Amino acid sequence: MKVFVDEDKCCGAGSCxxxxxxxxxxxxxxxxxxxxxxxPAEHLHAAVREAVQVCPAAAITLA
Structure with missing residues (x-):
């Protein structure tokens, strides 16, 4: 898993x-x-996927 963030989209909600x-x-x-x-390590993948889902600005993507 590779995590990407778009700081320009981020609204600072802190959900991630x-x-x-x-x-x-x-x-x-x-x-x-x-x-x-x-x-991130494999044991963190579920939490990262949750962060992607709850981000109100869709500023986090995965590859």
Missing amino acids: VLSAPEVFDQRDDDGVVVLLDAE
Whole structure:
């Protein structure tokens, strides 16, 4: 799994951080997503898929 984020689409909701805090964080100044791990371990895949589904801006994609 490879994770991609589009910072321009991100609205700073933080749903991704709540779903997968090992993979996502937010910038302090504006709340935009920060990708911590572009190729997360297999045990995190379900949480990352959930983050993709709950992102209100569709800023996260997988390959």
